[in-house]
Amino acid sequence: MITPSASTLGAPGTPLPVVLRWLKDVQFPGIELRLAPGEAADPNLDRQAREALRKAIEAAGIKVTSIASYVQVAAAGKDETVIRELIQALDFGRDLGAPMVRVFPGAETAPAPFNTAPALLEPADVVDERAARRLTSVSAYGDVVGVMPVLETHDSHPTGADIARILARVQGTVGVVWDLLHPWRVGEALEDTWKSLRPWFSTGRGTVQVKDAALPESTPELLGGGNLPLNDFAELLINEKYQGTVTLEWEKAWYPQVPQLDLALKSTRTWLDLHWRGEEK
Numbered sequence: 001m002i003t004p005s006a007s008t009l010g011a012p013g014t015p016l017p018v019v020l021r022w023l024k025d026v027q028f029p030g031i032e033l034r035l036a037p038g039e040a041a042d043p044n045l046d047r048q049a050r051e052a053l054r055k056a057i058e059a060a061g062i063k064v065t066s067i068a069s070y071v072q073v074a075a076a077g078k079d080e081t082v083i084r085e086l087i088q089a090l091d092f093g094r095d096l097g098a099p100m101v102r103v104f105p106g107a108e109t110a111p112a113p114f115n116t117a118p119a120l121l122e123p124a125d126v127v128d129e130r131a132a133r134r135l136t137s138v139s140a141y142g143d144v145v146g147v148m149p150v151l152e153t154h155d156s157h158p159t160g161a162d163i164a165r166i167l168a169r170v171q172g173t174v175g176v177v178w179d180l181l182h183p184w185r186v187g188e189a190l191e192d193t194w195k196s197l198r199p200w201f202s203t204g205r206g207t208v209q210v211k212d213a214a215l216p217e218s219t220p221e222l223l224g225g226g227n228l229p230l231n232d233f234a235e236l237l238i239n240e241k242y243q244g245t246v247t248l249e250w251e252k253a254w255y256p257q258v259p260q261l262d263l264a265l266k267s268t269r270t271w272l273d274l275h276w277r278g279e280e281k
Contacts, residue, residue: 004248021060024060033068043089071104072104107155109121158182160178212226
């Protein structure tokens with residue numbers, strides 16, 4: 001079974017009770033909290049405020065499926081700084097009852113067209129080892145607090161093959177986030193992304209994000225309004241017996257002109273019903 005969820009990235013400035021109501025209206029039992037200043041999941045919240053946030057979400061019958069952090073594990077700089085950020089994000093996940101915290105690669109790259117994988121400014125081996133070293137450093141702590149760091153197909157490492165290169169070096173518990181858009185926009189076939197990430201999905205350490213856009217434009221579209229391979233994506237997940245969270249990442253925070261999250265949720269509900277009716281939890 002799958003668990004529908006949606007990120008609060010899609011509702012910047014919207015009061016949390018409104019977002020929770022929208023989720024309930026479309027029978028989404030999960031929410032991904034964007035960890036950012038000024039949002040409901042503000043990283044500066046103290047333990048008491050985090051507890052109140054968790055109780056409010058649970059009272060609505062919703063579960064936090066992930067914390068969307070902006071930690072960049074492959075970025076240049078001191079390990080100590082990144083590891084401290086990772087631990088802080090894992091602690092936030094623990095306090096909200098989230099099973100995972102999303103992190104980005106974030107290595108430096110040369111400018112590239114949207115449909116082209118960017119070139120790293122450092123040797124791939126150096127970048128990948130740095131990211132793996134940092135993830136390894138926090139894996140035991142993640143086990144203790146019950147929160148797993150999950151690395152997303154994004155920015156400097158947009159493909160499943162890119163992410164697999166890093167995670168194959170990690171010692172300890174770590175997972176993946178397959179953002180449908182990024183591997184596809186740079187030319188990686190769905191089947192190839194799945195093949196690269198299968199070791200983590202097959203052991204319950206993977207999650208997927210769904211969205212749509214009219215490539216080569218990056219502006220979000222309601223599901224079905226763009227040209228991402230949504231139906232093929234669903235069929236692959238079903239055929240591979242994927243069980244986990246399917247999270248709508250509606251990027252209204254970056255594209256304020258797009259419709260409200262409630263409309264995006266309705267289009268996602270239509271897509272889910274087409275493929276997974278009766279197979280949700």
